[in-house]
Amino acid sequence: MARVLLFGRLADAAGWRERIIEAASLSALRAALGDLVEGPGIQAAVDKAIVRGDMALTAASEVAFLPPMSGG
Amino acid sequence: MSVFLQTEPFDPGALLTAFSVGRSETGAVVSFTGLARAEAGATTTLELDAYPGFTDAEIGRIAQAAAERFGLDDLLIVHRTGPIAPGEAIVFVATAAAHRRAAFEACDHLMDYLKSRAPFWKKERGPAGERWIEPTAADLADASRWDTKETS
Numbered sequence: 001m002a003r004v005l006l007f008g009r010l011a012d013a014a015g016w017r018e019r020i021i022e023a024a025s026l027s028a029l030r031a032a033l034g035d036l037v038e039g040p041g042i043q044a045a046v047d048k049a050i051v052r053g054d055m056a057l058t059a060a061s062e063v064a065f066l067p068p069m070s071g072g
Numbered sequence: 073m074s075v076f077l078q079t080e081p082f083d084p085g086a087l088l089t090a091f092s093v094g095r096s097e098t099g100a101v102v103s104f105t106g107l108a109r110a111e112a113g114a115t116t117t118l119e120l121d122a123y124p125g126f127t128d129a130e131i132g133r134i135a136q137a138a139a140e141r142f143g144l145d146d147l148l149i150v151h152r153t154g155p156i157a158p159g160e161a162i163v164f165v166a167t168a169a170a171h172r173r174a175a176f177e178a179c180d181h182l183m184d185y186l187k188s189r190a191p192f193w194k195k196e197r198g199p200a201g202e203r204w205i206e207p208t209a210a211d212l213a214d215a216s217r218w219d220t221k222e223t224s
Contacts, residue, residue, distance in 0.1 A: 008121050045126060048123075067204075069189060070194040070207055071185075071186060071192060072162060072186050
């Protein structure tokens with residue numbers, strides 16, 4: 001289980017910014033979210049650190065999906 | 073060294089005055105203020121999405137590296153998030169160094185980073201609707217100037 005955050009165009013595409021989702025790992029969470037979080041340049045951060053591979057999630061995990069950053 | 077993200081408008085002049093006081097060894101303070109443009113009426117609001125705790129930490133990491141690279145005495149970055157109206161200040165950067173060259177270059181470098189690679193997601197709203205903005209080729213070229221260049 002994890003608290004999932006979406007930013008930028010991902011939040012617009014999903015229609016939500018924050019949601020609790022049942023998933024034991026980052027890969028399971030990606031599978032549950034499907035196309036929404038797939039695409040060039042989309043990164044995942046677990047507890048505010050970018051994660052490139054898979055990792056286990058707990059109820060306390062915060063997972064953010066970050067589309068390509070635009071700068072300010 | 074300080075990095076602030078805030079939704080409230082800020083006064084660049086007041087920030088510069090406060091940043092400059094009480095420095096006896098700093099010979100140069102350089103500041104930059106970025107304003108939101110109306111783009112001849114095409115943009116009525118700019119909206120900057122940020123990830124609190126991540127965006128400020130990433131900017132802080134780059135700011136720390138810049139402080140070391142350019143030998144700064146101090147620096148300040150204030151960045152707006154949320155909705156921003158044309159004419160309002162979006163970003164303020166001030167750098168303090170013993171001599172002007174380091175202060176100018178560090179400010180230039182930090183702005184190139186903030187405009188192209190900082191973790192923000194930018195949306196423009198106008199009469200024609202809204203759209204997410206990616207960094208321009210010019211922004212990316214400006215930022216890449218610093219990748220290989222070393223200061224002496």
